[in-house]
Amino acid sequence: MSWRYAMVGQPMPLYGSPFADADGNVWLPSYRLAYPQEGSPYTVISSDGEWLGQVEAPPRFRILDVTGGLVLGVLRDEMDVENVVVYGLVGGPSLVR
Template identity: 40%
Template sequence: MAGTSGDTIGWTPGREEYTTDILSAAPLFRKSSVLGTHGERIFVGSSDHMQIEELNTSGDTVRILRIPDYPLALTAEQVRAERDAHLDIPLPPGVSALPPYYVDAVEDMPSPETRPAYARMLVDPTGAIWLPPFRGMSEGGGPEPWLVLDPDGNWLGSVEIPEDFRVTDIGVDEILGIWTDELDVQHPQVRHLARG
């Protein structure tokens, strides 16, 4: 807090990358680590499972917060839809088709059996942990059900975030974010949060 440099607390996994001799890209349903803090509590998750590790300032695991049996299995149809979404991208002006090497690389990407558990993590001022379940490129649209764990690690349920609202911060009584209107204009917005 005084602005002096501390020491390394620990290491976390990064994010998955798919690399060939001619392409480096995000794989299908890419898993990525998340990090959050509250006071002297540090929260880390690899998104392999619906769980978060709580660490102390020495980097030791204090506890593991988990939602057991949370469904993460992917069907062949979901993987195919995600692969197709990676191929259905906007092309630059003057380009009529994706390069064959890119199409081949996407078709050769491994087919994951499970999805990442979550995409981000926010810890609110009360110490509650908010996790939006991961959604692939093919799964956009519709409201987002953010999962909430209370400061003791109990799963409280989920809060539905509207489709056109991107959460940037969560307070005690409000959720801050960006609302995008029908013309794609972004507006800062504060929404009331009723706890209880």
Template identity: 40%
Template sequence: MVFAEERPKLNRLELTQDGELWVGPFIPSEFAMLGRAGLGTPAEPSTWSVLGANGKWLADITLPARFRMLEAGRDYVLGVSRDEDDVESIVMLRLLR
């Protein structure tokens, strides 16, 4: 099987209700844990770039390992966290601005 020599730099785009754009990194399958729905959860911390509604960079946010973001808001990030036994839990992380 032939694979591309380069991989994409980003994988996901999430738009918040405030109009911010969260740009998520590409996580190769060998660095992700697949869940029941076939969605990959990063095995390592992942860094997302946040752009304002005007397109200007606001911040880079590093999310914990074993955490898959579902939604972001002004002061929170909602996602699924997997523990050492691969049990999934819904987790809300607080954002300080």
């Protein structure tokens, strides 16, 4: 759990740190207070500025790299043990393992 004191006049971020995949698309993770580097969902924008959609990532999943329709990342289990996993992107709104 985390605490956040709202300050009047202080904006809350909508996204965490963006990153680019091998195709030049920009991935914007939704901002999360507890683990800001583990954003879900991710908004994907092409290098031309076209909105490509959103990708729902599993909870506690941090993306490391995206290329060729595959997503490499780290998945933390309930004991906070990190496992390297690869998911495939499909046409739907979620990642498939």
